[in-house]
Amino acid sequence: MVHTLSILIDLEPEHLHYFEMVHRHKSCNVVMRQYNRRGLHFILYRKNKLACSIFVDVVEILGRTLVKESDYTYIKKYLINCLSILFNDENLFFEHNLTRFDFSFNAYIPNAKIRQQILKLLKKLPGAYRRMQQNNSYKTSMLYKSKSVEVIVYDKVAERLAKQEKIRSYEKDMLRVEVKLSNAHIYRQCHRHGKPKQLFTFLHLFLFEKYFEQYFLNFIHCGDYYTSSIAFKKIMKSTLKEKEKTKLIQLLERINKEGIDKVKSSYNPKTFRKWMTYLDTLKINPILIPDTAGIIHIHSLQKYYFNTLKKLS
Known part of the structure; x- marks a missing residue:
């Protein structure tokens, strides 16, 4: 669900004083490595206003790519512990400001x-x-x-x-x-x-x-990627009218040669959406695999998204 994020936390002089007294001549990141805390990168701001920016690699912290809502409790405890080690204040986390997600x-x-x-x-x-x-x-x-x-x-x-x-x-x-x-x-x-x-x-x-x-x-688009020959065969086997099959194949040929932007601009928006809907129904992507690629079929990334969604639900 999430890969990385960043938070910003305002600090008080006593936080910096504790850090400098306990972790003499060390950076936050060196201290985290000593405590075997991975997936974090700290930046301390001392000019104008005391603050701490933390880049958080959630995937590295958990050691897996599948991150669920329920993982929030662990992530929260992990960050609270790290902030306590550095600044002796477990409450700092609750004042954080999310700056990237x-x-x-x-x-x-x-x-x-x-x-x-x-x-x-x-x-x-x-x-x-x-x-x-x-x-x-x-x-x-x-x-x-x-x-x-x-x-x-x-x-x-x-x-x-x-x-x-x-x-x-x-x-x-x-x-x-x-x-x-x-x-x-x-x-x-x-x-x-x-x-x-x-x-x-x-x-x-x-x-x-x-x-x-x-x-x-x-x-x-939800359709899989195919070479032109495979895509055209699927269209010809469909239940579309013969005239629609011909126009749809011509559209794909134009996109393959001219690019989707140029072809789209030459159509009425409503008409172009209609042809895209036909392709979605047939599970054919409008972008074709080149015949020289040595590959005839590739699953759409939508398949992997919905597989992930099932695991997260």
Whole structure:
């Protein structure tokens, strides 16, 4: 449900005094390593206002990718303990300010070639969606970004290898999908709904579903990926009228050659949505696998999302 998050906590002079007296000449992160506390990165702010920023890798703390609402109790106790070690104040956690929250799910795909092909196919989606702009600067990921929300799909193994880092057991063969909420977005949502700007406000299954439906599922289409020959055969075997079959195949041929943005702009929006609905019904993705890929069929990422949802429910 969640991968990483960040919180900010205001400190008092006595907190800093305790830290400097007990943990002389050590950083917060060194102290955490000495106490074998993993998955955290601290930054102390001493100018203008005393504060502590904590980056929390929930997956690393738990040692698993499946994070449930019920894990909040453990995460809370873990952070309370860490803050107590550093600043001798168990109540600091309850004053935290959530500044980042990354919803996520993982797709276990053992074939590295398929993982890379999925990223290539996703990069053929429209260049913009819900005020987010696509960024194709990275080979091992697909990114859409706005000022307040990011959607990223990336190959965790490829990322670790590129950084020359150890691949953890729960990361092996994983394609990770994340919807990242910025501090500004979190503030607006909490202010609008009168909710505390804290971790427990966002660690909920209904919000996981809401954000993935809004920013990912409705965007990537529910159909599986096929080569043109397989997709056309499925269309021809469908119960559509012959004229509709012909037009649908022509549409896919155009998308394959011209790109979905250009083709979409040449259609009336209502008409284009109708053809996309037909493809969704047939479980065919409008983005086709190139004939040269050496792969004829790839499951949609929606399949992995719904599998995760079942495990979380």
